[in-house]
Amino acid sequence: MDSGAFDYEKLWLTSALRGVAMMNMTVEAGMQGYHSGELGGIIPETFRVARELLDRIDDPKTGRVCEELQCEIPEWAKDEAKRMAEYSGDTMYKKYRIHEGVKCMDQDNLAEMYLNNTWRANLSIVAADGLPSTAKGGNVLRASTTLKLSMRLPPSVDPHKACEDMKKKLSTDVPYNCKVTFPGGTHAGQGWCQKDPAEWLKAAILESGKDFYEGKDGSSYGMGGSIPLLSELEKMYPDAQILGLGLIGPKSNAHAPNECINLDYAKKLTCALSHMIAAVGTQ
Numbered sequence: 001m002d003s004g005a006f007d008y009e010k011l012w013l014t015s016a017l018r019g020v021a022m023m024n025m026t027v028e029a030g031m032q033g034y035h036s037g038e039l040g041g042i043i044p045e046t047f048r049v050a051r052e053l054l055d056r057i058d059d060p061k062t063g064r065v066c067e068e069l070q071c072e073i074p075e076w077a078k079d080e081a082k083r084m085a086e087y088s089g090d091t092m093y094k095k096y097r098i099h100e101g102v103k104c105m106d107q108d109n110l111a112e113m114y115l116n117n118t119w120r121a122n123l124s125i126v127a128a129d130g131l132p133s134t135a136k137g138g139n140v141l142r143a144s145t146t147l148k149l150s151m152r153l154p155p156s157v158d159p160h161k162a163c164e165d166m167k168k169k170l171s172t173d174v175p176y177n178c179k180v181t182f183p184g185g186t187h188a189g190q191g192w193c194q195k196d197p198a199e200w201l202k203a204a205i206l207e208s209g210k211d212f213y214e215g216k217d218g219s220s221y222g223m224g225g226s227i228p229l230l231s232e233l234e235k236m237y238p239d240a241q242i243l244g245l246g247l248i249g250p251k252s253n254a255h256a257p258n259e260c261i262n263l264d265y266a267k268k269l270t271c272a273l274s275h276m277i278a279a280v281g282t283q
Helices: 046-054 075-088 110-118 159-171 199-212 228-236 263-280
Strands: 012-017 019-028 122-129 144-153 179-181 186-189 219-223
Touching: 012 075, 019 046, 019 159, 046 144, 046 159, 075 110, 075 219, 110 219, 144 159, 159 186, 199 263
Parallel strands: 012 219
Antiparallel strands: 019 144, 019 179, 019 186, 122 144
């Protein structure tokens, strides 16, 4: 139930979820902070070194991630991307609040934009240490920079191997021989793909979609987020019919201070889910 809804018009199931590899990367040079005028140009600036290291795994011009963290995209996912591009049009990105004039990645090729979000790796810097606020920052050449890296991975990529590949790329032949460490260890979450449901479950999904969404057929799409629990459940119960569905849709702003849900869609989804569970009882 933690998955998403592309819009609130019909029942949406999740066809695929990305995996995730997370770690903190610390770059250290001086053993303390020094006056930036006195030592600038002598001791290397750790944020600059961190930028150079990140370029090894994330192209700063395109946002494309290194090949070690990618996979071959299956044909069904490419077909899904074309279908979703046709279905959504520019609402694929216009449903989000973006400053006027800002262009999204692959804005002129919506199928590629969709694949960027579902079947390609993507890096986000979600936190930082060692950087004071602009109100408090003085002319100090800081001793270290720590960045929290969150790498979304294609559904089929091994997240544990991805963590090792990232650490190797970020800590080998470091500029100026700066010290690179990964405090706090790593977090690896496996992606997931939905198996083709049994015929009885397909019928229940189709019926519940039409019954509770004004007669509209349901659909499935890939989510850019991660729910590693689903892959773990699949290992424990390989014969189970596992479905991903949920309320993360337009303007829900998951994990943001103004996180919310669409109550009308929540009611419909609860009814649809109840119908599917009832169908399980007939088997």
